[in-house]
Structures are given as C-alpha cells and as structure tokens.
Amino acid sequence: MCCFLTLFMLLGPRVAGVFWWIIQPGRWTGALGAFDSWIWPILGLLFVPFTTLMYVAFAPGGIVGWDWLWVGLGVAADIASYAGGGYGNRDRIPGYTGK
Numbered sequence: 242m243c244c245f246l247t248l249f250m251l252l253g254p255r256v257a258g259v260f261w262w263i264i265q266p267g268r269w270t271g272a273l274g275a276f277d278s279w280i281w282p283i284l285g286l287l288f289v290p291f292t293t294l295m296y297v298a299f300a301p302g303g304i305v306g307w308d309w310l311w312v313g314l315g316v317a318a319d320i321a322s323y324a325g326g327g328y329g330n331r332d333r334i335p336g337y338t339g340k
Contacts, residue, residue: 251322254290258282261297268301275300291318 262269262282269275269282275297276282285293295315299308 254284254294255303258286258290258294258297267333269297273301289316289319291322 258287267274270277282293282297285296291311292315295312296304299311302308304312
C-alpha cells in the first residue's frame, strides 16, 4: 500500500497535468494561456507539479486576492511531497542519528 501511495504522489499530478495540457492546450500556452513558452510548463510539471497545476487553474483570469492562497497550497503540497520523502528515508543515511 505504501508503494501505491508513493507512486500516486509522484505520478498523479504530473499525469493529470499532461492530460490537461492535451485536452486544453490554450489554457497552458498561447496568448490567453498561463505561460508564454512550452518550456515553463514542462519544468513546472517535472519539479513542482502541484504548484504548476494551481497556477494554470487560476492564471488565465489573473491571480489576484484569494487565488494566491491556492497557489500557496500548491507550493506547500510540493514541499510536503519532497520533505516527506526525505523524512521517510532518513534511516538509510549512514551515520545519521537524529531521531
């Protein structure tokens, strides 16, 4: 079960972003899209997928007011996914005694 959850957290937002990009490419790039180039969405989906999805969800209308809360939650989810992996594997580091 743990491996399934890890796989879901790793691939879930990336796969969702790719499908969303295929279904609605104008929302991602172009004149009314969230990004000016195709490189930023690819880098975003690779390194900060939750933040990228939240940004794409709110950027075409302009990110103002409470929209920043959702982007911030995306940042928090990305940090939590990276930090959770480091915390869960801390016992694998030779010589680590910080329990």
